[in-house]
Amino acid sequence: MFDEFKRDDGMVILEEMPGVGELVTDETTILNWKANITKDTILEDGDKRKEYLKKFYPDEY
């Protein structure tokens, strides 16, 4: 499910920021997020982890 977002170096692109760069992480980190964050988890303003999970698991978030 991450393949379309994966780069050559194996990192998963979370977000592309024009003029800034790319926000990336590895698969392990994403699975770790998924284990700790549910649809109802409330995160701080500015914390986009649930947003990223929704991108990879649209049915669960």
Next chain:
Amino acid sequence: MPGNTKQLKKDVDQKPAPQYFDPVLDEYGYLYGSNGAARHVIYGADGEPISTTGNKLAVRATEMETILTQILAKIIATPATEAKQDSVITALGTLLTKTGFDAKADLALSALRDALRGTGNKTLTDLATAQAALAAAIGEAAAAPTANTILARLKSLEDKIDAITSGATPATAQLTGRKVIPISLLSTSTSISAGTILDLDTLVDLSNIGNNGHGVSVFIGYGGNDNQLPIEVYVKYYFQAHSIGLRDRSNTYTTVYTGEGAAHFFSFVPVYPKFKLSIKNTHPSVFYHIGSVIVQSGL
């Protein structure tokens, strides 16, 4: 014992000879003398015998001694002698025989004057005139001094300094040193979620500013929250290949900094002059709000 208990000294005819009584020896003694007079001991006003040291004869001997001492003090300890004068004559003769020493010429005032003023001027008036001319040339400040005099050149120098000071004619100066060039990699406030890496797009190219083994300083400013968060900073080097263009030198992240804080400042020495930086939020759950990334290096 008194003298009337002692016997008088006798002469050859057994008659009393001229004599005196000595109470210390307690006897009479012959009276001696010379040049038609008997010997006498002179006593002073205090009843003590006149001596050469303590009890002197009242003939102003003390005043005479004082004056004599003063006179002797004015005379040098070792006065000139004929022998000394002869040695001076000998030394002077030796001096006069030295090569190039001409006593008459060296002592001549006219020669001294010529040395000062030149042989063309023979009078002291000429020397005074020359001194007056020199004084006029140096002189006091003049609005328009004669060209090429010392005063004129000083005035020119003064005018140039005034122009530099006022900025009308700035001095051309060459400075040496390291020129620090800041490169902004990020100025947009950005959130880095826990465990994620922000790969910055801007390629830092120090080859264009002559960086050759110099270190770079990196400042990372926080962008809203001031949490003391742990981050790691990675570097990826790039190189220019003639056939394929700009390529990653490595697919791996090389750590150049690990630290914790809201803002971060560190230095490292790049292995290659072209590189990009990446910042990882290594906290397990809290996002890092980053505000700016600035790299500084110097020529």
